[in-house]
Amino acid sequence: MCHVLTIEDEPLVAMTIQDILASEGATSFEIVDTEEAAVSAAAAHAPSVITSDVKLLEGTGPxxxxxxxxxxxxxxxxxxxxxxEECSPCNPPGLIIPKPFTVQAIIAAFRESAPSN
Incomplete structure (x- = not known):
């Protein structure tokens, strides 16, 4: 079971990421668009993997x-x-994929990051 928390303020981008990760075995998702909502969502259901934009509607992903x-x-x-460039270096460190992204880049990063079942 792999729960993904997606911190992204562009709904179409968030849904695209969700579709890609679902095809790679992620089993549940939560999409949020602010810093505060991200922290609350993680507290309610700890994610296995986080995807995050840098700039959000309120606050920042990092x-x-x-x-x-x-x-x-x-x-x-x-x-x-x-x-x-605003995420270098992000603390804590993570993989950084620039937008516009490719499906292959998301898949490779997820395979590298996701916990093994």
Whole structure:
């Protein structure tokens, strides 16, 4: 079972990521668009993997991920962003995929990050 928390403020991008990861075996998803919602969602259902944009409607993905890690411990993260230069280095570190992304890039990052069943 692999629960993915997607922190993304563009609904079509979030749904595309969800579709790609579902085809790779992710079994449940939560999509949020703010830093606060991301932290709350992770507290309610700890994710196996996090995908995160950098800029959000409110707050940032890297700050949300850092707070989730502080509360829950290390969780693999894939940053998918149109502003990769603002995520270098992200703390905690994760894989960084620039937008526009390819399906192959998302699949490769997920395969590298997702916990083995």
């Amino acid at each position: 700050r949300a991920v850092a707070e989730i890690h502080r509360r829950l411990g290390p969780i693999p993260v894939i940053f998918i962003t149109g502003t990769p």
